[in-house]
Amino acid sequence: MIWIIAVATILTACALLYWLFITTEGLYLGRRMVVWLYDITASRYEGIKKYVVEDEELLVVEPILGYVQGDNALVVDVATGTGRVPRFLLDDSRFDGRVIGVDASRGMLRRAQLLLQPHGDRVLLVHGFAEALPLPSAICSVLSCLETLEFIPDESTALHEMVRVLKPGGTLLITRRCDREARLFFGRFRTPQQFEAFLVQHGLEYPVTHPWQSNYDLVIANKPVVR
Numbered sequence: 451m452i453w454i455i456a457v458a459t460i461l462t463a464c465a466l467l468y469w470l471f472i473t474t475e476g477l478y479l480g481r482r483m484v485v486w487l488y489d490i491t492a493s494r495y496e497g498i499k500k501y502v503v504e505d506e507e508l509l510v511v512e513p514i515l516g517y518v519q520g521d522n523a524l525v526v527d528v529a530t531g532t533g534r535v536p537r538f539l540l541d542d543s544r545f546d547g548r549v550i551g552v553d554a555s556r557g558m559l560r561r562a563q564l565l566l567q568p569h570g571d572r573v574l575l576v577h578g579f580a581e582a583l584p585l586p587s588a589i590c591s592v593l594s595c596l597e598t599l600e601f602i603p604d605e606s607t608a609l610h611e612m613v614r615v616l617k618p619g620g621t622l623l624i625t626r627r628c629d630r631e632a633r634l635f636f637g638r639f640r641t642p643q644q645f646e647a648f649l650v651q652h653g654l655e656y657p658v659t660h661p662w663q664s665n666y667d668l669v670i671a672n673k674p675v676v677r
């Protein structure tokens with residue numbers, strides 16, 4: 451009997467640790483833990499993600515290009531990681547603008563810096579938290595935040611900051627976690643309708659949810675033009 455209890459206790463502890471550190475990536479232990487986990491995995495991140503150029507053109511470049519306004523446009527990418535958005539966007543000859551990538555993990559930013567070297571001063575990488583973006587208000591016509599919101603403890607403050615940095619009339623492209631694991635983010639899971647309502651509560655309009663990757667939807671919304 452005792453060994454059954456011991457095995458059950460060990461299995462429960464392992465499941466709890468897996469949920470805390472792998473499934474939810476330290477979210478319930480605070481943002482420092484989330485960022486530290488990215489710091490220590492930064493050198494392996496690209497190997498884990500295995501980006502395919504053709505896929506990224508469809509998933510990242512095409513949706514963003516659809517909203518870039520005018521020449522020399524500025525795109526801000528919040529939680530840029532190893533620079534996925536700036537890299538694939540700047541690699542595309544149709545984009546002649548600049549990108550600012552912000553991330554809280556210095557390890558991820560160091561990798562991004564290396565990978566983005568060929569793009570020179572068309573990209574600026576900035577260390578900072580999504581909840582207090584180190585950027586002026588209303589500077590960009592497109593702001594992206596991919597595969598990250600679910601790992602930010604204070605997602606409301608982060609979204610408020612993204613809306614602040616967008617110009618009136620600008621477009622937000624943000625992902626909603628939608629796989630089975632999304633429901634393990636207790637107290638934070640939102641259906642597409644709830645996620646769109648969450649964006650509207652933060653001052654955005656016309657949110658539309660698009661199927662994107664197997665584990666994420668891409669949700670696109672506008673910041674109203676000031677009248």
Ligand SMILES: C[S@@+](CC[C@H](N)C(=O)[O-])C[C@H]1O[C@@H](n2cnc3c(N)ncnc32)[C@H](O)[C@@H]1O
Pocket residue numbers: 481484485488528529530531532534552553554555558578579580581595596597598601602603
């Ligand atoms: C799953 S990666 C996504 C990176 C990139 N957007 C992509 O699609 O490849 C999540 C990124 O969010 C960053 N991050 C996590 N919490 C953050 C926060 N509060 N503020 C800014 N960056 C954060 C991590 O350092 C990590 O680089």
